[in-house]
Amino acid sequence: MAPPVLVPPRGAAARDGSTHPPDSQQWAFPKVRARQREQPSSLQSKKQCRSMRREILISELLSEVRVAVVEDGKLAELWIDVPGRQRLVGAIYLARVKRIVQGINAAFLDLGLDQDAFLHFSDVAESLGERSAEDAEEPAPETAAHSLGQKTRPVKANGKTRSYPVFWTRRAGKVLIPLRTGQKVLVQVMRDAYAEKGVRVTTHVTIPGHYFVLAPFEEGIGVSQKISDEEERRRLRRIVRSLLPAECGCIVRTAAQGQSEEVLRRELQWLLEEWRRIERQARRGRSPQLLRPEDPIYIEALREFLTPEVVRILADSRTIYRELRQYLTRLAPEMLPRLELYTDKEPLFDRFGIEAEVARLYQRRVPLPSGGSLVIDHTEAMVVIDVNTGRGMSDPSQEINALRTNLEAAREIARQVRLRDIGGMVLVDFIDLQQEKHRQMVYDELKQELARDRAKTVVYPMTYLGILVFTRQRVGRNILEKLTEPCPTCQGSGRIYVAAVLLNSLERWLQNFRTHSREWRLLLQVHPHVAEELTRGLFSRRLRLMLRYRVWLRLQPEPRLPVSQFRCISLRRQRDITDEYRS
Numbered sequence: 001m002a003p004p005v006l007v008p009p010r011g012a013a014a015r016d017g018s019t020h021p022p023d024s025q026q027w028a029f030p031k032v033r034a035r036q037r038e039q040p041s042s043l044q045s046k047k048q049c050r051s052m053r054r055e056i057l058i059s060e061l062l063s064e065v066r067v068a069v070v071e072d073g074k075l076a077e078l079w080i081d082v083p084g085r086q087r088l089v090g091a092i093y094l095a096r097v098k099r100i101v102q103g104i105n106a107a108f109l110d111l112g113l114d115q116d117a118f119l120h121f122s123d124v125a126e127s128l129g130e131r132s133a134e135d136a137e138e139p140a141p142e143t144a145a146h147s148l149g150q151k152t153r154p155v156k157a158n159g160k161t162r163s164y165p166v167f168w169t170r171r172a173g174k175v176l177i178p179l180r181t182g183q184k185v186l187v188q189v190m191r192d193a194y195a196e197k198g199v200r201v202t203t204h205v206t207i208p209g210h211y212f213v214l215a216p217f218e219e220g221i222g223v224s225q226k227i228s229d230e231e232e233r234r235r236l237r238r239i240v241r242s243l244l245p246a247e248c249g250c251i252v253r254t255a256a257q258g259q260s261e262e263v264l265r266r267e268l269q270w271l272l273e274e275w276r277r278i279e280r281q282a283r284r285g286r287s288p289q290l291l292r293p294e295d296p297i298y299i300e301a302l303r304e305f306l307t308p309e310v311v312r313i314l315a316d317s318r319t320i321y322r323e324l325r326q327y328l329t330r331l332a333p334e335m336l337p338r339l340e341l342y343t344d345k346e347p348l349f350d351r352f353g354i355e356a357e358v359a360r361l362y363q364r365r366v367p368l369p370s371g372g373s374l375v376i377d378h379t380e381a382m383v384v385i386d387v388n389t390g391r392g393m394s395d396p397s398q399e400i401n402a403l404r405t406n407l408e409a410a411r412e413i414a415r416q417v418r419l420r421d422i423g424g425m426v427l428v429d430f431i432d433l434q435q436e437k438h439r440q441m442v443y444d445e446l447k448q449e450l451a452r453d454r455a456k457t458v459v460y461p462m463t464y465l466g467i468l469v470f471t472r473q474r475v476g477r478n479i480l481e482k483l484t485e486p487c488p489t490c491q492g493s494g495r496i497y498v499a500a501v502l503l504n505s506l507e508r509w510l511q512n513f514r515t516h517s518r519e520w521r522l523l524l525q526v527h528p529h530v531a532e533e534l535t536r537g538l539f540s541r542r543l544r545l546m547l548r549y550r551v552w553l554r555l556q557p558e559p560r561l562p563v564s565q566f567r568c569i570s571l572r573r574q575r576d577i578t579d580e581y582r583s
Contacts, residue, residue, distance in 0.1 A: 052072060055312045270330075313338055318341065403438045413426075
């Protein structure tokens with residue numbers, strides 16, 4: 001069997017010596033994403049950040065593991081993981097190209113999951129590099145794009161002509177996408193599946209650590225912009241350059257600042273060993289195959305939030321406590337005194353008041369301090385947030401009251417999108433403001449609060465009508481998608497038909513039944529709420545239906561039946577005949 005093709009970085013020299021610059025940040029998404037997490041926003045750089053007290057609370061139950069990040073006594077982020085359910089974001093797979101669709105500039109890959117993974121051409125490296133002699137002898141299968149009659153570009157490789165799809169970019173123009181069906185490719189999951197969409201993957205693989213992010217298919221050494229001391233930046237570059245192979249890239253994270261050379265060398269060597277293990281497994285393994293799963297949720301939380309601001313790490317599970325202790329011993333031994341095992345009888349989240357805040361995350365309405373509220377609704381295209389005023393307004397000016405409520409709402413919206421992990425497009429309907437300077441104040445407040453978010457956000461100015469739109473990077477499923485499912489009664493719409501609608505449907509069924517059948521005795525099963533409507537009053541709806549259509553209806557309340565449905569059973573044939581006479 002031919003060894004897998006390991007994807008080199010975009011921009012690397014092709015066989016003809018040419019290079020193509022990336023079209024956008026997506027061409028090196030993992031590297032760019034890691035940098036974005038390390039960069040302070042312009043608002044933060046202009047405004048001196050006050051000291052923050054951060055605590056990490058980890059609670060384990062039989063059915064889930066929860067990580068709460070508390071900043072200055074308030075719940076800032078909540079991560080929930082279900083044991084036994086595979087965590088996909090960050091996992092590295094040896095995948096097989098299943099089909100290529102030129103019309104949407106994407107390929108679908110088999111990862112061994114229920115749904116095929118989505119690989120956009122902007123996340124594909126330009127050249128697949130030198131192929132092995134064994135692979136070169138294999139006949140090149142026809143790409144899906146070519147088989148569909150779509151435009152491809154013939155290319156000679158090892159004396160054979162192959163057709164590859166073409167991708168157009170603004171900077172590089174026509175770019176060849178070196179993918180073909182049946183090909184084995186090393187990919188990393190960059191976005192979890194949501195709704196009916198599968199996971200999204202990239203060929204730009206990264207291995208994150210506490211101090212570094214190793215980018216095997218990238219070039220160069222990047223240093224977090226939060227490290228402003230030039231001498232320290234040079235020291236860190238020197239340490240990395242002495243260990244890093246020429247073909248690998250690396251990003252130095254903020255946590256590396258001030259660390260000893262021995263500590264940094266130890267983690268970088270561990271990351272390189274991890275990558276060599278993945279390479280060996282990929283060359284020997286079959287596709288599709290999971291090469292490296294993502295770390296447990298509590299390890300990832302420490303990797304992302306372990307900063308000098310962390311004053312305490314509490315875990316109520318001895319198993320998790322031991323794993324965290326091993327992790328800190330290897331990477332940050334100075335943080336070991338801050339790790340504690342919680343052994344009190346009172347549940348950890350109850351002790352710190354987290355459980356009550358978690359319960360409010362499932363509610364549509366979020367109260368504001370001034371008496372106003374937010375109403376958060378999820379739609380297929382976006383999340384819509386409506387800002388409502390309260391009854392008690394302290395200032396006689398309507399404009400000032402609206403401004404105060406909008407500023408409170410901006411702070412709470414930034415907090416809620418982090419807690420609920422809301423991604424994609426978010427539309428906010430603020431209270432109308434007449435003055436442009438007040439609209440600008442609300443915009444600045446929301447932008448400043450969102451700057452604390454690890455996920456990338458883009459905020460657009462508020463319109464005259466008070467509508468503001470911002471986008472937030474979607475990585476995983478939001479908390480509602482993780483922990484809820486569509487209601488079997490309303491089918492996820494949140495609303496049910498009034499009883500009159502169902503009764504009208506029942507009457508149309510009876511009309512059709514009496515037209516095509518000579519039976520006259522039926523057992524009618526409905527929800528108790530509908531049964532109450534049918535029997536209400538002396539001259540009830542049931543009695544009127546029986547007289548009008550000359551049929552006997554034996555009524556049977558059925559609590560398990562949805563409010564929007566009814567069931568008619570023939571007493572003569574003793575079977576359900578509802579679908580036979582449905583118009």
